[in-house]
Ligand SMILES: *[C@@H]1O[C@H](CO)[C@@H](O)[C@H](O)[C@H]1NC(C)=O
Ligand SMILES: *[C@@H]1O[C@H](CO)[C@@H](O)[C@H](O)[C@H]1NC(C)=O
């Protein structure tokens with residue numbers, strides 16, 4: 001605007017003295033040039049490929065707002081913490097991250113705070129994030145630009161460059177990490193990232209059996225130091241880059257089709273998803289889409305199998321989207337607090353465990 005007004009005034013002043021048509025034309029040309037430079041600058045900024053962007057707010061918001069997936073430089077590890085309004089949980093998780101081992105690697109910690117439906121950022125959560133000092137690397141606090149919900153927080157968390165070797169881990173705020181979570185992630189990414197059927201690594205030490213006729217927990221023979229399971233665990237998940245890109249591309253493609261729903265026969269999550277759909281709450285279970293995608297492509301998630309179900313994370317199961325006040329939270333699960341070098345010695349072909357908890361013969 002300012003540029004336009006200036007140009008016009010300048011043109012007028014010159015033209016007052018000399019009204020030659022060539023001068024008139026030159027003024028016009030100069031204005032056009034400036035205009036195009038501005039437009040070019042603006043659009044090139046918007047479409048820079050390093051900021052691959054997806055729309056996450058269009059459903060509830062007519063304004064076009066975008067969310068960047070990728071950060072400018074690769075690091076060894078991106079820790080992505082997602083939170084909405086639980087200041088104390090966030091504080092506990094961030095402290096456990098400071099207590100973890102990072103071996104001098106290049107680490108970036110990001111905290112993404114979601115907005116409420118009415119557009120507010122929870123101020124005590126923001127304060128905790130802002131006042132925290134991360135002692136192992138770069139630290140960023142981001143306000144989401146609109147309410148993106150649990151889908152936007154997860155699926156929008158990260159979008160690696162093709163063939164990037166960055167490790168990412170996505171953590172909800174109600175977790176505590178083991179000091180050795182990154183050690184384990186380095187071991188498994190290094191050993192298994194080339195396996196196309198492994199879509200990521202879950203940090204939790206306990207998981208239910210997901211088969212529809214099953215209840216209770218997975219209990220895999222401890223002779224297996226790790227196992228593959230068809231369903232991801234969301235208490236700390238570190239995706240395989242290739243599969244995560246493919247999954248998020250697929251999700252952005254199919255999510256606009258209201259006739260498509262991600263059901264998988266014979267597992268509990270499909271039932272929960274159906275129940276939430278009926279209550280209009282399907283915006284709480286992003287993981288159903290990941291489960292469906294993994295099922296269609298015969299992909300597995302790797303879990304550790306430490307003594308006594310010690311986890312690389314534990315979940316405090318606080319009231320929120322996933323748990324209600326009535327859930328039993330009196331006894332937290334055990335956290336892995338010692339590292340032994342034998343943990344690094346994993347089999348080339350880890351055992352596959354099905355949704356009923358039965359071991360299947362691994363492919364050789
Ligand atoms: C916005 O939403 C938050 C969380 O639901 C609530 O605490 C707050 O009072 C709301 N603010 C307004 C102005 O409606
Ligand atoms: C994020 O939200 C908080 C709380 O509303 C606000 O104080 C802060 O300035 C915001 N930061 C940015 C970068 O928008």
Ligand SMILES: *[C@@H]1O[C@H](CO)[C@@H](O)[C@H](O)[C@H]1NC(C)=O
Pocket residue numbers: 162163
């Ligand atoms: C990503 O890289 C692989 C090989 O490194 C290539 O085959 C593939 O086409 C690339 N994909 C995209 C979307 O660029």
Ligand SMILES: *[C@@H]1O[C@H](CO)[C@@H](O)[C@H](O)[C@H]1NC(C)=O
Pocket residue numbers: 221222223
């Ligand atoms: C675990 O596997 C080992 C080796 O195959 C076997 O000897 C042992 O009996 C198994 N333990 C249980 C509890 O099934």
